[in-house]
Amino acid sequence: MKIRNAIQDKAFDIFNYSFLTVILVIVLYPLYFVFIASFSEPDAIYRGDVIFRISGFNLKGYHRILENANIWLGYRNSILYLVIGTFVNLLVTIPAAYSLSRKDTPARKTIIGIFMFTMFFSGGLIPTFLLVKSIGLYNTFSVMVILGAVNVFNLMVAMSFFQSTISEELLDAAVIDGCSDIQFFFKIVIPLSKAIIAVMTLYYGVAHWNSFFNAIIYLKDKNLYPLQLILRDILTLNQVLAGMSDATDSAVEQQKIAESIKYGVIIVASLPMMVLYPFIQKHFVQGVMIGSVKG
Template identity: 45%
Template sequence: METRSLGDKWFDGVNIALLAIVSLIVLYPLVFVLSASVSNPAHVLNGDMWLLPKDITWKGYSKVLDNKELLNSYGNTIFYTAAGTAINLVMTVMAAYPLSRRDFAGRNLIMGLMVFTMFFSGGLIPSYMLVKQLGMLNTFWALIIPSAVSIWNIIIMRTFFQSSIPNEIQEAAAIDGCSDWRILWRIVLPLSIPILAVMVLFYSVGHWNAYFNALIYLTDRAAYPLQLILREILIQGQMEEMVSIGDSSHAQTIMDEELVKYAVVVIANLPILVLYPLLQKYFVKGVMIGAIKG
């Protein structure tokens, strides 16, 4: 067995200590929000509850489940995320795979034009006018089509295809009579599970947390995503708290709203917190392979 020097042991000890501190810093807000969502709001507002829940109550979650608008927006967000991620994934693969092929003429020019859009864009007003002229205002397409593809993610996926999938495999498949579509479907995609998982995570998190496009393009509350409703709850709660300073008649209302805030935050972030551990092993592998080779 290799004998580790005293310096190596100190290095490992310092790293472990630093990572433990960072983990505590990251975990504390999560634990606090979870505890606050089931604690008596009086203890939360007074600062008595700082980590573990006090006087456990499920009133906040019951109010969320009784609110049809919240449940409807939750369903909208799930739909937007699923449909948007599927379109994003297809568009990214369709763009990245041809650009990774050596026999694709003009790929460098096309890639340069795509990269140009990362530095220069039309801005919000032209984008709004375009969405309006296309008849997508107040429809779910306005939340999906404008963000159908990310140039940065195309670059990541193209780099993965170039560095992780040997060109000889594709040439051998072509000699055996495989078409380009069959090479992509039968060879490239099965070997690209790590980067596909990374793209699913990137796009799904982006769609799940998005609210600005909905704020700009949607006016029908029935089509609002969860994050837009959550934004309204947080802003409305802050305004009511400022207006009702010194007025005891709103005290109970404010405490109930505090419970609802924390409960909605927990419910809104739960799917992403569940998704990330499932894709974590692919996340590191997919990003690092595409970043350090080639």
């Protein structure tokens, strides 16, 4: 019986590893292809020679990209949106989550219900657009920071963390020592909440870096465009021909270079997150479990 179970376990492990290996290849190959295509000759890409290795090493696409001012402008805007936007997110989410985790908060269940309601229902795109325009946020830097200052899912995760980590006994002890609620929050809660703050920073930061929908709807000044929107313009609207082509290039040559530039732009836009991911990967795993209810 033990031998049979050992064989079944081994077969199960082989199946799991084989299945996960296939999934890994399916997920990683598109990224690998984009990488090798960005360094390959445009003619080789057109012929389909670029499959598993770089064909005809070429940096012309990257040269055109790095010469384009819009790319650097997009980088600057995205970094500003990420830093300032994440700060605003934390400034709102952490105090709100802690307040809602306290059982003595007035109308706590009602407020949580209102937050939960917004996860499933909203006023719609057009009413939101009219509201944004009426309060003067349309086509401003602030709309990318203030709009969506709270993600309700992240709020619930942080609230669950505070409920399971900050005990009522700790609060009672602090009150006996003469600590006010504000002092308790800043001197005790915040130092004990570095893990959830790191996770929220990661989640909000990645969301800001990848955000482009709000920019499409609420921005018309290209000087305010984030990098992802500039990337969208290059990929879908073929703006590379207007902004990156030389007058001496033929139409066919321009089109080939445009294809090479598309792959290079993807790498340039994704590079910061790809470089940072190995260092912050543990926080992704931690973020899945950190807000779970502990029994």
